[in-house]
Amino acid sequence: MNPTASAVLEIRNLSCRIGERWILHNINLTVGAGETVVLLGRSGSGKTTLLKCVNRLVEPSTGEILFQGRSTAEWDPFRMRRSMGYVIQDAGLFPHWTVAANTGLVPKLESWELEAIDKRVKLLLDAVGLPYAEFGHRYPRELSGGQKQRVGIARALAADPLLLLLDEPFAALDPITRFELQKHFQTLRASMGKAALFVTHDVREALMLATRIVLLKNGSMDLVATPANFLAGVTDEARAFLASIENGGEA
Amino acid sequence: MSSRFGSQILALSLEHIELVLVAIGVAAAIAVPGAILLTRRAGLRRGLLAFANVVQTVPSLALFGFLLPIPFIGGIGKHTAIIALCLYALLPILRSTLVGILGVDAAVRESAVAMGMTPRQVLRQVELPLAIPSILAGLRIATVTTIGTATIAAAIGAGGLGVFIFEGIASVDSGMILAGAVPAALMAILADEGLEWVERRWSPLSVRAF
Numbered sequence: 001m002n003p004t005a006s007a008v009l010e011i012r013n014l015s016c017r018i019g020e021r022w023i024l025h026n027i028n029l030t031v032g033a034g035e036t037v038v039l040l041g042r043s044g045s046g047k048t049t050l051l052k053c054v055n056r057l058v059e060p061s062t063g064e065i066l067f068q069g070r071s072t073a074e075w076d077p078f079r080m081r082r083s084m085g086y087v088i089q090d091a092g093l094f095p096h097w098t099v100a101a102n103t104g105l106v107p108k109l110e111s112w113e114l115e116a117i118d119k120r121v122k123l124l125l126d127a128v129g130l131p132y133a134e135f136g137h138r139y140p141r142e143l144s145g146g147q148k149q150r151v152g153i154a155r156a157l158a159a160d161p162l163l164l165l166l167d168e169p170f171a172a173l174d175p176i177t178r179f180e181l182q183k184h185f186q187t188l189r190a191s192m193g194k195a196a197l198f199v200t201h202d203v204r205e206a207l208m209l210a211t212r213i214v215l216l217k218n219g220s221m222d223l224v225a226t227p228a229n230f231l232a233g234v235t236d237e238a239r240a241f242l243a244s245i246e247n248g249g250e251a
Numbered sequence: 252m253s254s255r256f257g258s259q260i261l262a263l264s265l266e267h268i269e270l271v272l273v274a275i276g277v278a279a280a281i282a283v284p285g286a287i288l289l290t291r292r293a294g295l296r297r298g299l300l301a302f303a304n305v306v307q308t309v310p311s312l313a314l315f316g317f318l319l320p321i322p323f324i325g326g327i328g329k330h331t332a333i334i335a336l337c338l339y340a341l342l343p344i345l346r347s348t349l350v351g352i353l354g355v356d357a358a359v360r361e362s363a364v365a366m367g368m369t370p371r372q373v374l375r376q377v378e379l380p381l382a383i384p385s386i387l388a389g390l391r392i393a394t395v396t397t398i399g400t401a402t403i404a405a406a407i408g409a410g411g412l413g414v415f416i417f418e419g420i421a422s423v424d425s426g427m428i429l430a431g432a433v434p435a436a437l438m439a440i441l442a443d444e445g446l447e448w449v450e451r452r453w454s455p456l457s458v459r460a461f
Contacts, residue, residue, distance in 0.1 A: 055365055057361070057364065057365060077367075078367045078368070078369055079367065080367075081364075081365055081366060081367035082366065082367035086362065086365040086366060088358060088361065088362060088365075089358075090356075090358035091358070091362075092356070092358035092359050092360075092361055092362030092363075093359070093362075094359060094363070094376075094377060095356075095359065095381070096380050096381060105366055106366055106367060109366070109367055109368060109372070152362075155366070165365075
């Protein structure tokens with residue numbers, strides 16, 4: 001059997017340079033269906049750049065990325081991005097659109113029937129714990145940080161993407177809200193069977209959510225491990241992250 | 252006599268409004284698309300803003316004078332005045348449109364692109380709607396200043412309320428000056444209030460730029 005047949009995403013020998021500086025060196029990584037791969041690293045380790053290479057917000061310099069077996073360079077970038085959910089730290093909701101309109105963005109771009117969009121939006125807002133009747137007509141400025149992030153997740157899931165890209169989605173939240181959303185995200189992702197590439201600098205978040213942890217250091221892969229194996233701390237960088245848990249888990 | 256004077260005020264006021272509306276309309280038609288283009292070209296942006304800044308510093312009476320001898324553009328009459336007024340209105344509209352579009356939250360723009368919007372969709376559905384309060388503020392500033400500057404257009408035979416003011420100065424008749432100045436001032440106040448009202452109506456987000 002072809003080992004990559006069930007891979008949603010395959011990154012091969014990827015390096016990336018921005019200006020004169022090399023941000024990523026020779027990254028090789030596969031994300032299988034239903035898997036949550038967490039990219040863990042300090043600030044400046046290249047994890048966000050790696051995420052942005054996947055949906056071509058940043059163009060890779062060498063190597064290639066296969067999404068559903070097809071090179072991202074060959075995809076129409078707009079269609080491809082609509083097949084990848086994207087969640088960022090500040091949610092990035094459109095301030096002039098209601099919660100319902102924000103959630104239905106990608107189905108609308110994909111020209112779904114209005115009724116189908118409506119149905120999907122209601123389903124997803126319910127799923128992220130923001131009942132449509134109560135929240136659908138609100139504007140982002142009327143939401144708390146945690147609620148905005150829930151809308152961000154609903155928006156990312158709206159067009160039923162195969163892959164979710166998440167860039168420190170919970171980093172700006174208070175610890176209690178963060179923990180609630182982490183748990184909620186985990187059950188939601190598992191029930192919907194999405195593959196996810198999740199960027200964080202919080203080792204506890206990585207241990208909680210990951211099926212595999214990819215530790216990045218200065219743009220290179222330092223370690224790939226399951227959470228259980230990560231705890232063994234076989235590299236200096238992994239030990240540094242584990243030691244940081246006592247100080248709140250953030251390196 | 253007084254009713255003839257009254258109808259003359261009315262006629263010159265209408266002429267004044269015409270000068271302002273045409274100038275602002277043409278300026279907006281150039282400045283808004285121009286600013287959109289400039290948001291995509293940082294290099295060009297500096298050069299053009301510098302040019303618009305320089306135009307703004309030329310005293311208006313001098314600009315009217317400079318334009319007079321230029322073939323096709325110049326000459327006595329309305330069109331020369333409209334071109335000059337247009338040049339003055341360009342900068343505030345250009346700048347406010349740029350500020351409005353470039354001021355859109357980076358996270359909002361990033362997620363628009365990452366969700367798979369095309370550049371045209373990002374512009375029409377995200378950047379322009381969010382820039383509207385700022386664009387309207389620029390239009391308001393341009394309109395109010397143009398109403399004032401347009402009084403000088405009478406010096407090159409373009410008509411408008413400046414006719415009274417120049418006649419008044421020539422005949423040392425302060426009543427005549429006021430007959431031009433008061434309606435022009437009222438017009439500026441009305442335009443300011445009216446456009447501010449439109450701005451408020453169009454800015455349900457209360458993301459006011461100015």
